[in-house]
Amino acid sequence: MAGGGRLQAWRESRRLVLAIVAVALLLDNMLLTTVVPIIPEFLYDIRHPDAPLSGPVMQEVTTTLTPPCVCPGTLNITTNTNETNTAVNVTALEQMRHKELVEETVEVGMMFASKAFVQLLANPIVGPLTHKIGYSVPMFTGFIIMFLSTLIFAFGRSYGVLFMARALQGIGSSCSSVSGMGMLAERYPDDKERGNAMGIALGGLALGVLIGPPFGGVMYEFVGKSAPFLILSALALGDGLLQLLMLQPTVVRQESDPPSLKALVMDPYILIAAGAITFANMGIAMLEPSLPIWMMDTMGAGRWKQGVTFLPASISYLIGTNLFGPLGHRMGRWLAACIGLLIIGVCLICIPMATSINHLIVPNAGLGFxxxxxxxxxxxxxGYLVDIRHSAVYGSVYAIGDIAFCLGFAVGPAMSGTLVNTIGFEWMLFGIAILNFLYAPLLCFLRAPPTKEEKKSLIVGEKSSVRYVSYQNEEEE
Known part of the structure; x- marks a missing residue:
């Protein structure tokens, strides 16, 4: 009996819910970023099985060279000719490889963007659905879909299959993100506590982004492509069992009437907050498919370096989310976000100036923070804007928040390949930096947004003044 009571107390614990949401976001974002150092090289290697990207260029040209003549009188001439031919062939192959890598940026970008595009389409469905059936069932559905996606990644051996796995992950991510954030907003009604809880949950997201690239790069280098995804699927299974035991997914209907998705989308203050999330994440989203390929092309970076390059951004993101969960409430969230956008712009401008992996550490760290x-x-x-301007039902507003997040990760990778091809890697990052600089001042509008009562009184005041003017006109006539 005591054991049953303890289990019931665990199920009602807000901290346990926070832990489950944080773990779900961690695994989802581990899968999201584990593929970053794997996919570009894996796609190149399956198209060039006899000349993998990690192999030296010299090996590719040895078969094209004629053996040197053994005649003493012509030895030096033949050797020089062969050396010249070797240099020409190496240069030609390097140029060909460079061209293919730039072109592959488009394909890799489209694959990375597919998850965000699908998530973008799923969010407007998942958000209102949580109002009807609660948060636990969509949350568990997200786990099942992510588990399937991970297994497809493990055994997929073609671009089409991997593309499908990435797109399928978008549906699972939508279920997990919208339900998880809505669940936290409901369990933590106090604005300060909610900020702290969401900072911790986003810390789980950050940890997934932190672990993913180096984990994927190292496992792919030393064990093989399937290994990181099989480990992730085992971890996801553990999280699913925890949800099944503790959350006990059941249909729960909301008591209060939820605000419509249309009403929230038409709210300018919600749009400004959502827009900040989009522009903040667009830069890193553009870097995900293009930076590893740019590093291979300009620095000759290997797999582990491509994975490790995102490490400073992930560590500082983890610090930033945990620090500004409580600090943002104290200093003003609008100000924290405004400063954040300006720092993002500066860091994006600094990245193309790097000539080695060491030069990427500071701008990447600043970007993540x-x-x-x-x-x-x-x-x-x-969540705060919904509380003061609408009603305290959170599924739809976090669907909008997740749409904003996905918009950055959909537009960023999808455009990065085309932009790298047309204007170059440097100008692509300069352009998104300028957009961040231009958007930052809009956050001043969130300094003191009007509440529902103020909004109503304003409307009533406007109607009264209209009535008074029309009454005066009638009197004058």
């Missing part, structure tokens, strides 16, 4: 500032400030701000 600033994105953490924006995300951990604007996610709880969305």
């Amino acid at each position: 600033a994105i953490g500032m924006v995300d951990s400030s604007m996610m709880p701000e969305l």
Whole structure:
């Protein structure tokens, strides 16, 4: 009996719900970023099985060279000719490889963007659905879909299958993100506590982003492509069993009438907060498919370096989200997000100036920290805006927040390949930096947004003044 009571107390615990949401976001984002150092090289290697990207260029040209003549009188001439031919062939193959890598950026970008596009389409369905059936069932559905997606990644051996796995992950991510954030907003009604809880949950997201690239790069290098995804699927299974035991997914209907998705989308203050999330994440989203390929092309970076390059951004994002969960409430979330966007712009401008992996550490760290500032400030701000301007039902507003997040990760990778091909890697990042600089001042509008009562009184005041003017006109006539 005591054991049953303890289990019931665990099920009602807010901290347990927070832990489950944080783990779900961690695994989802581990899968999201584990593929970053794997996919570009894996796609190149399956198209060039005899000349893998990790192999030296010299090996590719040895078969094209004629053996040197053994005649003493012509030895030096033949050797020089062969050396010249070797240099020409190596240069030609390097140029061909460079051309193929730039073209592959488009394909990799489209694959990475597919998850965000599908998630973008699923969010407007999942958000209102949580109002009808509660948060636990969509949350568990998200686990099942993510588990399937991970297994497809493990055994997929073609671009089409991997593309499908990435797109399928978008549906699972939509279920997990919208339900998880809505669940936290409901369990933590106090605005300060909610900010802290969401900072911790986003810390789980950050940890997934932190672990993913180096985990994927190292496992692919030393064990094989399937290994990281099989480990992830085992971890996801553990999280699913925890949800089944503790959350006991059941249909729960909301008591209060939820605000319509249309009403929330038409709210300018919610749109400003959501827009900040989009622009903050667009830069890192553009870097995901293009930076590893740019590093291979300009620095000759290997797999582990491509994975490790995102490590400073992930560590600083983890610090930023945990720091600005509580600090954003104290200093003003609008100000934290405004400063964050400005820092993002500066860091994006610095990245193309790097000539080695060491030069990427500071701008990547600054980028991650600033994105953490924006995300951990604007996610709880969305819940706060719904509380004061609509009604305290959170599924739809976090669907909008997730749409904003996905919009950055859909537009970013989808456009990055085309932009790299047309204007170059440097100008692509300069352009998104300018957009961040231009958007930052809009966050001043979130300094003191009007509440529902103020909004109503304003409308009533406007109607009264209209009536008074029309009455005066009638009197004059």
